[in-house]
Amino acid sequence: xxxxxxxxxxxxxxxxxxxxxxxxxxxxxxxxxxxxxxxxxxxxxxxxxxxxxxxxxxxxxxxxxxxxxxxxxxxxxxxxxxxxxxxxxxxxxxxxxxxxxxxxxxxxxxxxxxxxxxxxxxxxxxxxxxxxxxxxxxxxxxxxxxxxxxxxxxxxxxxxxxxxxxxxxxxxxxxxxxxxxxxxxx
Numbered sequence: 001x002x003x004x005x006x007x008x009x010x011x012x013x014x015x016x017x018x019x020x021x022x023x024x025x026x027x028x029x030x031x032x033x034x035x036x037x038x039x040x041x042x043x044x045x046x047x048x049x050x051x052x053x054x055x056x057x058x059x060x061x062x063x064x065x066x067x068x069x070x071x072x073x074x075x076x077x078x079x080x081x082x083x084x085x086x087x088x089x090x091x092x093x094x095x096x097x098x099x100x101x102x103x104x105x106x107x108x109x110x111x112x113x114x115x116x117x118x119x120x121x122x123x124x125x126x127x128x129x130x131x132x133x134x135x136x137x138x139x140x141x142x143x144x145x146x147x148x149x150x151x152x153x154x155x156x157x158x159x160x161x162x163x164x165x166x167x168x169x170x171x172x173x174x175x176x177x178x179x180x181x182x183x184x185x186x
């Protein structure tokens with residue numbers, strides 16, 4: 001009887017390990033935020049799961065890889081869209097993008113700087129499977145303004161669930177801006 005219980009427990013353990021391995025390889029990518037580029041939504045030291053193989057829309061929060069390093073950012077432009085920034089205003093397909101998520105960072109930055117918070121750029125019609133991704137802290141240029149359009153193959157996944165610190169445990173809140181811009185029903 002003890003031998004049978006031992007075999008059963010070993011089998012259950014192996015099944016759990018196999019399921020977790022499959023989830024890690026094909027469904028979830030754990031991401032640790034190392035800077036405040038996406039604060040206040042995702043401050044430094046937050047740990048999130050990126051869901052792989054999801055359909056990306058405007059304003060989704062994503063993790064991506066560039067030159068071997070992982071970055072996080074917000075999808076501003078999707079394939080086929082044009083994206084322009086002039087005088088701290090971002091336009092997607094010639095429509096002003098409402099960005100409530102950058103207001104706090106922008107106000108703090110403009111108190112001590114005279115130059116633009118969002119540097120000017122122009123990207124006419126993104127190619128197939130290319131995304132324009134920006135930080136919420138626009139004074140940090142580690143995003144599409146420096147790297148160019150990010151190919152879909154380099155996107156690790158959409159940031160959906162915070163698991164650490166435990167006080168922030170839960171889903172990533174990102175609906176306000178999508179609703180305000182009319183992207184929630186895409």
